Amino acid sequence: MSSATFDSVQAYESARETLIQQDRSLRLDYKRPPLTQDEAAADQYIRQLRAQEAKSVWGASHEDVPHPFPGMEFLTGKAIVEQTELFKLLKKMPKGALLHCHLDATVDAKVLLQLALEHPEIHVRANSPLASDCVRTALPEFKPIFSSDAKTTSSVCASSGYEAGSWVPIVKARESFDEALGGPEGFDKWVLSGLMINASEAYDTHNTIEKIWEKFISTFGVARGIIHYVPIFSKYIKASLLASIEDGISYIEPRIYFQDEFMCGVDGEVNVPHRQWLQMFDTVVQGLHAELANQGRQEEFVGARLIYSVGKTLTPEQLKWYTDDCIQLKQQFPHIMAGFDLVGPENISVPLKTYVPTLLEFNAKVKSLGLELPLILHAGETLGDGDEPDSNLYDAILLGTKRIGHGFSLAKHPELLRLCREGEILIEVCPISNEVLRLTSSMPMHPLPILINHGVHVAICSDDPCQWGSMGLTCDFYQVIASSEVTGLIMLGEMAKDSIVYSRMSDNDKTRAMTTWNRRWAAYVKELASLGRSTESQ
Numbered sequence: 001m002s003s004a005t006f007d008s009v010q011a012y013e014s015a016r017e018t019l020i021q022q023d024r025s026l027r028l029d030y031k032r033p034p035l036t037q038d039e040a041a042a043d044q045y046i047r048q049l050r051a052q053e054a055k056s057v058w059g060a061s062h063e064d065v066p067h068p069f070p071g072m073e074f075l076t077g078k079a080i081v082e083q084t085e086l087f088k089l090l091k092k093m094p095k096g097a098l099l100h101c102h103l104d105a106t107v108d109a110k111v112l113l114q115l116a117l118e119h120p121e122i123h124v125r126a127n128s129p130l131a132s133d134c135v136r137t138a139l140p141e142f143k144p145i146f147s148s149d150a151k152t153t154s155s156v157c158a159s160s161g162y163e164a165g166s167w168v169p170i171v172k173a174r175e176s177f178d179e180a181l182g183g184p185e186g187f188d189k190w191v192l193s194g195l196m197i198n199a200s201e202a203y204d205t206h207n208t209i210e211k212i213w214e215k216f217i218s219t220f221g222v223a224r225g226i227i228h229y230v231p232i233f234s235k236y237i238k239a240s241l242l243a244s245i246e247d248g249i250s251y252i253e254p255r256i257y258f259q260d261e262f263m264c265g266v267d268g269e270v271n272v273p274h275r276q277w278l279q280m281f282d283t284v285v286q287g288l289h290a291e292l293a294n295q296g297r298q299e300e301f302v303g304a305r306l307i308y309s310v311g312k313t314l315t316p317e318q319l320k321w322y323t324d325d326c327i328q329l330k331q332q333f334p335h336i337m338a339g340f341d342l343v344g345p346e347n348i349s350v351p352l353k354t355y356v357p358t359l360l361e362f363n364a365k366v367k368s369l370g371l372e373l374p375l376i377l378h379a380g381e382t383l384g385d386g387d388e389p390d391s392n393l394y395d396a397i398l399l400g401t402k403r404i405g406h407g408f409s410l411a412k413h414p415e416l417l418r419l420c421r422e423g424e425i426l427i428e429v430c431p432i433s434n435e436v437l438r439l440t441s442s443m444p445m446h447p448l449p450i451l452i453n454h455g456v457h458v459a460i461c462s463d464d465p466c467q468w469g470s471m472g473l474t475c476d477f478y479q480v481i482a483s484s485e486v487t488g489l490i491m492l493g494e495m496a497k498d499s500i501v502y503s504r505m506s507d508n509d510k511t512r513a514m515t516t517w518n519r520r521w522a523a524y525v526k527e528l529a530s531l532g533r534s535t536e537s538q
């Protein structure tokens, strides 16, 4: 490059423009074929709307939100996000595939509570009698109980003499909830706060990665007693898939948490094995295909597959049982099992390198059996720099992971960025999750633009939408687009296409998903382009 002397300001400006284009040349929205007219107009309109709402919405004062800004802490800014026109338009966007979410965290907490209330055999208990000083911290626990000799009472409240730990039928517990604690609505609030993370926890009382993870893990314990029960599980899966479909997602690939070997059956016995979980999943997916076809909506849903997941608390010997179980399930349900993963709070979990012998053995067995069952690993969900959690990225890549879950610390590793770009390893980026779980204080500090600018393939994912109250992908898409000047609608489109390409659906389904996406996208940008024109003429 020439030194800092230029013959004219014009020459300088031309050099500046060239430098910017070179700097952005790896980005997928710069490398793609030229935009159609509608795409260009839609992109323009969205950029204009974003700039306008940055002032009119984010620049205005809001009661209860002292410092609003685009991409701010989601749990504080959510109500503002949802009132923007940009959010409403993004809601209609065809999103492609959802590649990173945990099945047990994908149904709206209110819907989950409703599912429990529809089953009077579900009982609830609290670890201390509820009174105003502990209702925020005492956790509910759920379980179906049939036997009439179980010791049950009629309230979980201290005022009714509740004994900590005894089971109460859920409907009774709700009806008898102390008026001083809000009555039945107070009960709902108590349960919802056990299933979700609220702003004051994330940004105040639990404002460190370790503390927020404690709260986060507790939410799964609350949900599990409701979800892992056969009559509810099927309804739960359907609610989960529908929540995605309603948000324009046409294929879903959730992690299913298989650490518990059994779930509770219709008779209250905890003896239903993983094979039956998958049978239920298969039945729901088939039923949904038929139902949507009847409504003429078959284009909206291509299908769903599951990634087997267990926690990084296991010993390598224990892990071996699960990898074998996963292989057996793949043989029985080749069209459902998509891969294998290890999950949990990365900073305090067993490092991947401890599992290397077991995972290499798994890979070899999968290969010798001719199965399509790759590792799709979480890695780099940390702020560490060179410590064990950060170094999990090396192991994930060497172990042949097809995608990386989170990869938050990947931006620190130039060689790994290159390997991901050239080796076509897609990063499943979960913006709101990373912010709520305190890896970043807001979206402008998130490393996503570093990945995008290096030309690494990325899919935006929701991770645990129940816990943050962000069903579908629109909230995450909003946070991404609102906090960048470069990334616009076209980049969101490129990421949606990549989510299809890097999914584990069959080749046939991929072709169908891409064809449908292209059609829906063309209609979507056309609508935005004409909205843009009508706004201009006003």
Ligand SMILES: O=c1[nH]cnc2c1ncn2[C@@H]1O[C@H](CO)[C@@H](O)[C@H]1O
Pocket (backbone or CB within 6 Å): 102, 103, 104, 217, 220, 255, 256, 257, 311, 343, 344, 345, 346, 378, 381, 433, 463, 464
């Ligand atoms: O963002 C995440 N990173 C790692 N593990 C997670 C994340 N979200 C949920 N889980 C883990 O998945 C299991 C439930 O399916 C939970 O054990 C939770 O720890």
